[in-house]
Amino acid sequence: MISSFLRPVNIGIKINSSDFQKGGFTEEDSINVAKALDALGIDLIEISGGSWENPVNRKGKGEVKESTRKREAYFLEYTEKVKAQISTPLVVTGGFRSATGIKEALASGAVDMAGVARPSAVDARFGKHIVDNPTYVSTVKPITSGIKKIDAMAIMEISWYTMQIERLSQGKTPQKKADGAWPALKVMYRFWKNGNAVKRVRA
Numbered sequence: 001m002i003s004s005f006l007r008p009v010n011i012g013i014k015i016n017s018s019d020f021q022k023g024g025f026t027e028e029d030s031i032n033v034a035k036a037l038d039a040l041g042i043d044l045i046e047i048s049g050g051s052w053e054n055p056v057n058r059k060g061k062g063e064v065k066e067s068t069r070k071r072e073a074y075f076l077e078y079t080e081k082v083k084a085q086i087s088t089p090l091v092v093t094g095g096f097r098s099a100t101g102i103k104e105a106l107a108s109g110a111v112d113m114a115g116v117a118r119p120s121a122v123d124a125r126f127g128k129h130i131v132d133n134p135t136y137v138s139t140v141k142p143i144t145s146g147i148k149k150i151d152a153m154a155i156m157e158i159s160w161y162t163m164q165i166e167r168l169s170q171g172k173t174p175q176k177k178a179d180g181a182w183p184a185l186k187v188m189y190r191f192w193k194n195g196n197a198v199k200r201v202r203a
């Protein structure tokens with residue numbers, strides 16, 4: 001019985017490649033952290049990036065970087081740099097939408113695994129689709145309310161996909177489209193409801 005508690009446990013950690021904010025966590029900081037984790041013997045490092053104010057690696061006026069457009073995932077340039085300096089397996093999460101994009105990233109050696117959070121949130125069989133169909137592309141698209149300021153809020157995207165994961169956990173079919181003002185209203189209502197619940201607990 002005691003020996004069962006002494007079995008090796010695999011430990012992974014998720015870190016930002018950068019906050020993309022002035023004075024925030026930089027790429028250099030991230031590489032130093034990755035090297036320190038590697039030295040400690042961590043089993044897996046997952047790379048993502050951004051912050052609430054700047055949720056993804058974009059440039060000027062919300063346009064996706066050209067390197068990202070070509071290679072699909074957001075953080076492959078970073079992982080190529082850190083991969084050369086550590087031996088710990090790397091996962092990249094952010095931007096993967098197709099079987100082709102994932103296979104090319106793995107073949108390049110920049111990553112050891114692809115994180116596919118949003119595609120899986122709206123399609124639990126996404127992994128099987130990309131294995132079975134080399135041309136498969138996820139149906140995931142940015143949510144749009146028609147109100148630019150709302151659409152630019154990271155919380156909208158994060159909350160929408162969180163709701164789809166909840167639907168999957170309840171045995172419901174996830175909603176693959178989120179166009180119009182209704183998704184925004186649902187998210188706003190949830191924040192209002194949860195905010196009031198937190199206030200009651202604190203009181």
